[in-house]
Amino acid sequence: MKDLERRRKELEGLLKKYDEAYYRNAKPEVSDQQYDRLRQEFDSLGSQDDMLGLFAGEEDQLGNEKRELVPVVGDDRLEEFESHIHISPMLSLDNTYDEEEFFEFNKRLCKILEKEELPYVVEPKIDGVAVSLTYEQGVLVKATTRGNGIEGDIITQNIIHIQNLPTKITSANFPSLIEIRGEIFMAHDEFNRINSERENEGLDLYANPRNLTAGTVKLLDPKEARRRKLEIVVYGLGACHPSGYFSTQSQFHHSLKVWGLPTVEFLQAVSSASGAWAAIGHLDEQRNNYSYPTDGAVIKLDSIEMQQVAGTTAKAPRWAIAYKFESERQQTLLENIIIQVGRTGTITPVACLKPVQLAGSLVSRASLHNADEISRKDVRIGDQVIVEKAGEIIPQVVEVVLSEREHSLVPFSFPSVCPECESELFKTEGETAWRCPNSLCPDQIKARIEYFASRGCMNIDHLGESVISQLVDRSLAIKLSDIYNLSKDQLLQLDGFAEKSADNLLLSIEKSKEQDLWRLICSLGIKHVGVSASKDLARVFRSLHTLAQATESDLTAIEGIGGIMAKSVISFFEDNATQDLIRFFKDQGLQVELPIADLELDLILDGKIFVLTGALSELTRDQAVEKIEALGGRVSSSVSKKTSFLVSGSSTGSKFNKAEKLNIPIISESEFYDMIQKG
Template sequence: MSASKTDKLKTQRLEELQAELKRHDELYYRLAQPGISDQLYDQKKRELEELEAEIDPLGLFSKSSEHSNNAQPPVVGDDRLESFSSHRHLKPMLSLDNTYDEEEFIEFDQRLRRIFETEKLSYVVEPKIDGVAISLTYKNGKLVTATTRGNGVEGDVVTQNLEHLEHLPHQLSGSSLPELIEIRGEIYMSHQEFERINSEREKNELSLYANPRNLAAGTIKLLDPKEARKRKLEIVLYGLGACTPENHFSNLSEFHQALSHWGVPAVEYFRQVDHADDAWKSIQELDQLRHSYGYPTDGAVIKLNSFALQAEAGHTSKSPRWAIAYKFETERQETILEAIHLQVGRTGAITPVAHLSPVQLAGTQVSRASLHNADEISRKDIRVGDHVIVEKAGEIIPQVVEVVLAKRPANSSPFTFPTICPVCKTKLERVDGEAAWKCPNPLCSEQVKGRVRYFASRGCMDIDHLGEAVVDQLVDRKMVRQTSDLFSLSKEQFLQLDGFAEKSAENLVQAIQKSKQQELWRLICALGIKHVGSAAAKDLARNFRSLPNLAKAELIDLVAIDGIGEIMAQSVVEFFKNSENQSMLEKFAQYGLSPELEIDESTGTPWTGKSFVLTGSLTSMTREEAGSRIESLGGKSTSSVSKRTSCLVAGPGAGSKLDKAKKLGVHVIDEPAFLALLESPKSL
């Protein structure tokens, strides 16, 4: 092959990798939905760097290697969204080079020792927490702003979505506080909280989140701070950005001591070592300890301890030369697939579940794993009796990665996905374009159980004492065939169930009757209408004010509501056309369950039907409080600016939303004007 043809192929491959990595950066940083594993991403990134070195060995066309006001942003991906205000980091936030083997770590140490012409260097070793990079800016000890990494130079201001964090330090305590300091760290979600949220989603037959990191990233970018508060996030801080005065700290060890003194949540594993050999021992120690931590860790970070040496080592356009991340291998185990069972959800969706010979994996015993759907089983050719490789996605959700074909039994046969429901024996159906098979029988006992559990769940009608075991008994004994039957149950009927005494039966009857007082949006959400969650339920309640009004709504009425799309609107119309659902609503009314949205109009407020958007920072109240005040006066607090927006409240730091509002001619007011408007509501 000629040299010119080889160069052409290299250039073509270079462009392919650039496009592919750009797409994966978009998935990872902006959408928090990574399409490939970290290890595969790093392999592709390394291939790209090697090709760049071959094609441009002198780096004539590469980006500036040092940061300046005119330099290109560091290559760290970009998590910024137009809907957030931007903040420029005083010191760039770089990403770390990754390695997966000991030899590369040794080479990292050797490079630095050659630079400094020394036999050994002092390092610190910390856990690499799998979260979302965050930078907190403090002035005279007071938190000013919380910002995502963004593109390394500028990030999104997410202060309002983190204000509720229990351990977020709003004011640094102690003495010797710098005039100004950027403290870097991670926002993460604990295993326990992640499992709680996924458990709720599984009950409601929603797709499960892949791992805690993705969910944490999505949470801090929620446009509605009220929704962000429903998910418990944690914060850990360990890195230093800009600091005034610059020489306030001489090394990382000293900085970490200050973090502890200031009452800042710092990493629980921190080792300062005087030789690379000791750093490697710490990496191995951390690999053993990480499974006992309550949060996801995917590696160890090794950094030069001295800030002076860090500055001398410098950084490339992509990463610092003085630090490296050693990524731990995802733990995998081999086990036997003993059976494939099918679960029927409240919407009739059939989910296959692998039952495994118990195996220890990432610190816990695993005996079940999701197989997702029939297509996934077919694609991987998964069969009962197979030896399979299991791993935990994000060290949380067990999944079957592959089959060990060399150990497949000789009498093995492909798994045939059933054509009838395993519970009620109704013939299964599959909607074009959807992966799941469904049982179309709404009276299927497992579907009824799922709908009743969802109806009573905390995010819906919030009925205390109505647990899974109770629901199972009620449905199995034909005492409940649809959710409205709950309101006909007496204390005597509950006493017929296993585990009930006089007091517990009375408590459950009272809890069911008390739920009649719940707000209208909770009842709408509890109905389980496809695509309608809590936010949409609030929109529907606000616009129709009662269940009978909503039941009579036509498609044109629904799509006219900001935030209700055609697919959701169609789903709502179809739900209320169903005869079973109509019967259920009639029973609700008979049992006295017919809440209406009441708005106090005694003040003469003209805000009914008006929509407000809040942007920038508010000093007198949180966004959640402001939204509640707007809703109490009949208005609606939304997250995006459109022609339908009645008013934009712009605080300090308002960015793209303010620009868009001006272009669309939306009425704009500042915080003092908004406060005055709350005190004396008037026409906008």
């Protein structure tokens, strides 16, 4: 007995630690599978039915007794946020990774309900952040996190901007009070956009969309939250008044669609457990086409009356279960750990792997994030490691196969000096990344020039990584202005350059002087300023000179620009080297201000939101986006009720179907060109 109690306390401590990392810090320390195994072991060592207590004599606004959870695990509340008690508790779901366990779940329910077959609905399990939306008289009054299941944090201010979230529903058959449960998520495209900007800014990359979503909904600065495009889908019913409003989960789902709320793309009603198992397989085949990350299927009793009869345990409903899809993982050899230096001096460790096929691509490198991560996982060169794609996007080392470790392998020694310039590394308090302080570090210079010349910035063709390395190593380019002083004779000194290749690069450099102001702002590499913010800064300030004189209040008045970014912009332009660079760019004829034609442009698309689908024949996707934004419009990656137009090219996909369902105007490529040419 003592051994069991000791193990139970050990597991309780581990689960609390992992929950703190997952729920409060949005930085999980173990995989879902590892966590679920520990949780199942913990639950098997003793009953937790006494976890749920009651406030004697107190009732909520629907006349139900209030309940108080004394959680052993799982609580995302933060002191900085106001809390709200859910009218109906937000319980977690029991998980399984096993077909046999799923059918055991069905067998238990059949016994409870005295039925031979049961009706189910199957829907995606979205890897996001659970939320409860409270509507009173059709008006969204509160958005709340799960919290500890009974009480959550109010996050309305951080999600109210979500495009496809209606704040008012005017339908005559809408309940007077309802809690609608759903999931906040970040689309793959938006996640990639943010990580690309962070990489360009020399910041740590986010591990997966779920972690970034969790961090975004708990930001104290709503402006900063709005810069990250969160999305939402709803699927669950909490409290509802009047009661008995819905008879089945399918009916509830249909009502959500009628009311214009964003729903899951896959919901299949079946008459048996075998039908549900087949639907799980169909979902697994389709889920990679969805814009949101999915990590499993949720199977629920369709009948709400049956749900009520089946009841709940202390932590989960008996009438639902989550079947988790196994992440594709592969074991391979960690051949080396290399250290990369970013343009802002960030030191990033990268695992060099024996190439392995993973989720449809050949992977030879994987993220190790930072020194703390290497130490925590005790990753050593020569180890056999397990690799997976986090959120099916970024390859990362999940764990070491300790059973196959050779005794001769030694712990990895993270460098204390820059591997390129040997400057002593430093770490800012509160950050995990080590940095090189030397702005003249060759690797930083190379990364800055590469970023400046990249397609998303000044788009200088023929100025790739190998050319930049030669220019820096030969001291032909040590600052951005040197690019515009390169001569043909200098280029002919480089390996691989002949008359034609030198002429092509010089022509591309000259052509870059015509790039838009926002691209020039972006290419400067101001910390925290990416593509979206650069466009806002160019539109509002209209010249580098005016931007350089902007105050913090001028900057934070722009939606999406918070105090941290504003301070970064001001600090950048206060530097004498920056002032010299602006003067140089102006003398060289770069677009340091908006052209007169742009200043006088009629913003005919002001307030309009466009979504592009399929291939366009006359413009690239980037060119179409630039045209729309120049005329005051915005481009979104996903279709919602707020979408103004879907521009349909050839080979369209799911966006076209969704636009049809939502009655969004769908315009052809030629209609789109007619529209923008009027500006």
